[in-house]
Amino acid sequence: MRLIQLKDDAGQVRVGVVDAEGQSVRVLDGPASMYALAGTAIAAGTSLAEAAAEVPGGAHLAYAALLRDGRVLSPLHHPDPAHCHVSGTGLTHLGSAAARDAMHQKLQQQAQDGTLTDSMRMFQWGVEGGMPAAGSAGAQPEWFHKGDGSHVVAPGAPLESPDFALDGGEEPELVGLYLIGPDGTPHRLGFAIGNEFSDHVTERQNYLYLAHSKLRTCAVGPELRTGGLPRDLRGTSRLRRGDEVVWEKPFLTGEANMCHSLENLEYHHFKYAAHRRPGDVHLHFFGTATLSFADGVRAQDGDVFEIELPGLGAPLRNPLRSVAAGFAPGGVRAL
Structure with a gap:
């Protein structure tokens, strides 16, 4: 799985899943950072990918635009x-x-x-x-x-x-x-x-x-x-x-x-x-x-x-x- 950290439209840190083509990012509704998501995975005894897959998130953003606008952060x-x-x-x-x-x-x-x-x-x-x-x-x-x-x-x-x-x-x-x-x-x-x-x-x-x-x-x-x-x-x-x-x-x-x-x-x-x-x-x-x-x-x-x-x-x-x-x-x- 391809994961990133980004700033959403309100400037808050979120976790996103990049699609296979590298075109779109699904923004997760859950943990507000990769650190928090990883902590959840450790506590549940699952992998990071499994933890991310279980979090809902309906918003999709263009990956290229996020990179261009400086909204992509270091991933952890x-x-x-x-x-x-x-x-x-x-x-x-x-x-x-x-x-x-x-x-x-x-x-x-x-x-x-x-x-x-x-x-x-x-x-x-x-x-x-x-x-x-x-x-x-x-x-x-x-x-x-x-x-x-x-x-x-x-x-x-x-x-x-x-x-x-x-x-x-x-x-x-x-x-x-x-x-x-x-x-x-x-x-x-x-x-x-x-x-x-x-x-x-x-x-x-x-x-x-x-x-x-x-x-x-x-x-x-x-x-x-x-x-x-x-x-x-x-x-x-x-x-x-x-x-x-x-x-x-x-x-x-x-x-x-x-x-x-x-x-x-x-x-x-x-x-x-x-x-x-x-x-x-x-x-x-x-x-x-x-x-x-x-x-x-x-x-x-x-x-x-x-x-x-x-x-x-x-x-x-x-x-x-x-x-x-x-x-x-x-x-x-x-x-």
């Missing part, structure tokens, strides 16, 4: 943004079958030469142990904290790059959306497209700057796809400047294009008790192998990032906007 949020955890895992994707063979050869050669970097060593651990048998723990991935719910912007809204940033570039990724149940069990509502917007120049200075580079806004949506995923998901990532597409590249994700299983990545995130606090929301980015920055392209103010992954519904589009950070050296006040 917490009423208190501090209780929405945004995180991600890196070094998880192989790229393509051809690249996979080249990577294996490169890893073997670097291991023999003694020149294997820390990043490549972690990637190698994933290649060798990131796909364990179901119910088993595999290699740990690279993990990072991105912020809380206040860092998540809606589809169509600007991704803001602070004035201290050295770069602002897209990262097209698959995102898992979760709600922790009353007993501490993580419940996956489904998956969405995400733009894990980052500062790649800062990260490239030294991999220990990864944490700094990730503390930025990000975008998720527009749709939440319930249920499982195809192993091979293929789409396109683009950078638009005015009427021109200045960069475009295929975007591959899903377990067929990864060196870690989704189950393994979920385990290494939720094994920490602090990540299983009842009532909390988690938005977790699963990584990518496709970046315009890697091809020498630098996004400019006003450019629009477009991530298209047909298996997860409508594309995610967000413009880049530079903003003042609002804080300067010496800004801490002693009490």
